[in-house]
Amino acid sequence: MRIGLVGFGVGGRVFHLPYIQAATEWELVGVVARSPQRIAEVAAALPDTPVFASLDTLIDAGVDAVVITTPPETRRELVLCALERGVHVVADKPFAPDADTARELIAAAQRADRTLTVFQNRRWDTDLVTLRGVLASGRLGEVWRADFALEQDDRSVLEQGPEGGLLRDLGAHVVDQLTQLFGPVEQVDAHLDWVGAGDARVDVGFVLGLHHVGGVFSTVSASKAARREDRRMIVIGREGSYESHMRDVQVEQLAAGLHPATAPEWGVEREDRWGVLAVGDGREPVPSARGDYTEFYRDLHAAIADGREPSVRLAEALHTVAVLDAARESAVRGEGTGLGEGVLPRA
Incomplete structure (x- = not known):
């Protein structure tokens, strides 16, 4: 095509x-x-x-x-x-x-x-794909809560104006990731970090608390103005926990001049940065899965050819936007905000 x-x-x-x-x-x-x-x-x-x-x-x-x-x-x-x-x-x-x-x-x-x-290319992030495997194994048992962070020291790429800001930028990614893992959200608690005033006012950081319909509670934070880097995925379940601090592997590989079509170890994190699964009496490293944003475009082609919905469904995209709307409202009101009807994607 x-x-x-x-x-x-x-x-x-x-x-x-x-x-x-x-x-x-x-x-x-x-x-x-x-x-x-x-x-x-x-x-x-x-x-x-x-x-x-x-x-x-x-x-x-x-x-x-x-x-x-x-x-x-x-x-x-x-x-x-x-x-x-x-x-x-x-x-x-x-x-x-x-x-x-x-x-x-x-x-x-x-x-x-x-x-x-x-x-929503970050569905194919290396750390997220690896975490999916951990959850699919069932070794964590019933999942209770999760803590994600995507802190970046890069003020230069913040979108200005009423439709910009970090919540709608990185927030769109991390909310999509968490709803993919733990299902739709029914209530949001949020705090936003603001700079500027009037039309130049923009959010440069956020903390969200997401109450998922299935019972999981997840938190996620991000900033591009705090002069720090932090990337983490922590999931806590009945049987133990999993913690990952993998890097933004594919972006780093692109910056190094590699290409997803030719690099033999594309989207694979090096061993010393593997996540750790703590269950029972021990702790064990979890080998990195392979992340590859190319899968988005392969899936899109197959979906069009087969006449089906692509993996990133419109109902899910609407739900993500509704969560971001609720987060902004929660931050302004200073209290949790529930989602209205018609924005929960079907299973």
């Missing part, structure tokens, strides 16, 4: 392009870029790939799907345009600024009878 990339900032260049290239089921038709800097970057990275000035001209060239990686404030219009033109769409996260906009996009995909999905 033929696919086009709309936008060539950090998201398009680092988090999408290598994995589209690695998924040989797809042919990259072209990239939409406008600024001289972005056009030059496309030419350097993809010398034989056409650059288009607009989404419409890219679609006119003939594509089956497009990937919208532009800033959040432009995403709604571009997603709607692509669906109206009859192509399948991958929307970068955050999927929408609020649940009402998410419902609007879902309705548009249904009217167009085209696949719309969200790039």
